[in-house]
Every structure is written in structure tokens, then in C-alpha cells.
Amino acid sequence: MDDLRLRPAAEPDLAALVRLRDAAARWMLGRGVTGQWRPGELGEDHFRRVMAHGEVWLAETGGSVVGAWELWWQDEDAWGPRPPVAGYVHRLMVDRGAAAPGTGRVLLSAAEDRVAAVGRSYARLDCLAGNAPLKAYYLNAGYRVVGRKEGKPQPGGAPKSFTLMEKELGGLGEG
Numbered sequence: 001m002d003d004l005r006l007r008p009a010a011e012p013d014l015a016a017l018v019r020l021r022d023a024a025a026r027w028m029l030g031r032g033v034t035g036q037w038r039p040g041e042l043g044e045d046h047f048r049r050v051m052a053h054g055e056v057w058l059a060e061t062g063g064s065v066v067g068a069w070e071l072w073w074q075d076e077d078a079w080g081p082r083p084p085v086a087g088y089v090h091r092l093m094v095d096r097g098a099a100a101p102g103t104g105r106v107l108l109s110a111a112e113d114r115v116a117a118v119g120r121s122y123a124r125l126d127c128l129a130g131n132a133p134l135k136a137y138y139l140n141a142g143y144r145v146v147g148r149k150e151g152k153p154q155p156g157g158a159p160k161s162f163t164l165m166e167k168e169l170g171g172l173g174e175g
Contacts, residue, residue, distance in 0.1 A: 004103070006110050009056035009068065014044035016065045017056065024093040036128045041157060050090075055114070059099070059107055066099040067092075067107050071114060078126050078149045078162060086122035086166065087115030108141055116169045123169060126152070126162035135163055143167045 009017060025037035050056050050070050059067035070090040074082070089111045094104045112123045127134045129148060139145075147164040154160055 003061050004066075004100075004106060005060045006107075007058055007060070009047065009051060009058045011048070011051075013056075013058060013065070014047050016058075017047045017068055018042065018044055020065060020068055020093050020095060021091065023095060023097075027096050033131060033133065035160065036131055036134070038157070057107075057110070057114070059094075059103065059110075061098070061100075064098055065095070067094040067103055069093065069107055069111050071111055075124070075126075078152050078164060079124065085120055086124045087111070087118070087120050089115075089123055089125040092125075104137075105141060112167065112169055121169055122166045124164070124166045126164050129161040129163050135165075138165050141167070 022039040025039045054072040069092045072088040075088040143165040151159040
């Protein structure tokens with residue numbers, strides 16, 4: 001992964017982000033993970049909105065996009081009003097056909113580093129309450145379950161229930 005390059009996404013990357021998201025959704029569905037993501041659920045407008053209010057990061061290797069994630073600075077729909085002590089990681093995506101094994105963990109670590117770099121003490125995320133493999137993935141990455149959100153609004157779909165998870169990055173903050 002020495003050639004993995006991380007950079008903020010820009011307007012010309014929108015189509016690649018949609019393709020990556022749809023491919024990740026198809027990969028999950030092919031493994032029996034239903035209810036998390038559906039192909040065609042999010043379009044360019046979604047990523048454009050996130051870039052206007054948060055951050056979208058890309059991972060490239062050999063000139064190709066092999067992963068991405070969103071980083072939000074608040075997430076009241078899932079977490080309610082909170083002091084500004086956390087960054088919220090969303091839509092961690094990896095191109096399973098092009099990315100090296102372990103790329104997802106590298107991207108998650110980069111998101112955590114970005115949260116810490118702006119002085120926030122926690123990385124937070126949520127995963128579909130019934131997605132046991134994804135929950136285990138985050139537990140193995142050092143996250144802990146801190147709650148559950150019932151009926152969280154979804155872009156392009158019906159509300160769903162999520163497990164809320166966080167990882168302390170160091171320093172003082174709210175737990």
C-alpha cells in the first residue's frame with residue numbers, strides 16, 4: 001500500500017464516488033448483507049452536499065480510485081446535539097477488485113487521524129443494527145458500542161435502526 005494516495009474529493013470525482021458506492025452495495029448484497037446499502041440509492045448530489053458541509057476523501061492507487069469515506073463534523077440525526085468533540089465517519093468504501101487487503105483499515109485510520117488533527121477526541125460512526133459482520137469489523141478496529149438509534153432518516157430510503165459506536169482518539173472530550 002506504499003502507493004496509496006489520499007486526497008479530498010472534488011467535483012470531477014462525483015461519478016467515481018457514485019460508482020464506488022454502488023459497487024460496495026452490490027458487494028454487500030452478494031454476501032447476504034441486505035438493508036445496509038442499495039445500488040442507485042445515492043447520486044452525485046449526495047456527495048456534493050457532503051462536500052459542502054463536511055469532507056469526502058478518496059484513496060487512489062495507480063491513478064484509480066480504490067476507496068473513499070465521508071467525514072462529518074456533526075451528526076444530529078444519529079447522535080443528537082453534541083459538543084464539537086468528535087468527527088463522524090460515514091460510507092467507508094473500498095473497491096474490492098482493485099484495493100489491496102487491509103485498505104479499509106488504512107482508510108479508517110486516516111479518517112481517525114484527520115479527526116484528531118482538528119483537535120477532536122472521538123471518531124464516531126454507526127452501522128446497521130443487524131449487520132453483525134460490520135459491527136465486528138469496527139469492534140476489532142478499537143470501537144465500542146455506545147448506543148442504538150432507532151428510525152434514523154436515510155438518504156434515498158426509509159428510516160433504519162443503527163448501532164452507535166465510537167473510538168477515543170486521546171485527549172479530553174465527551175464520552
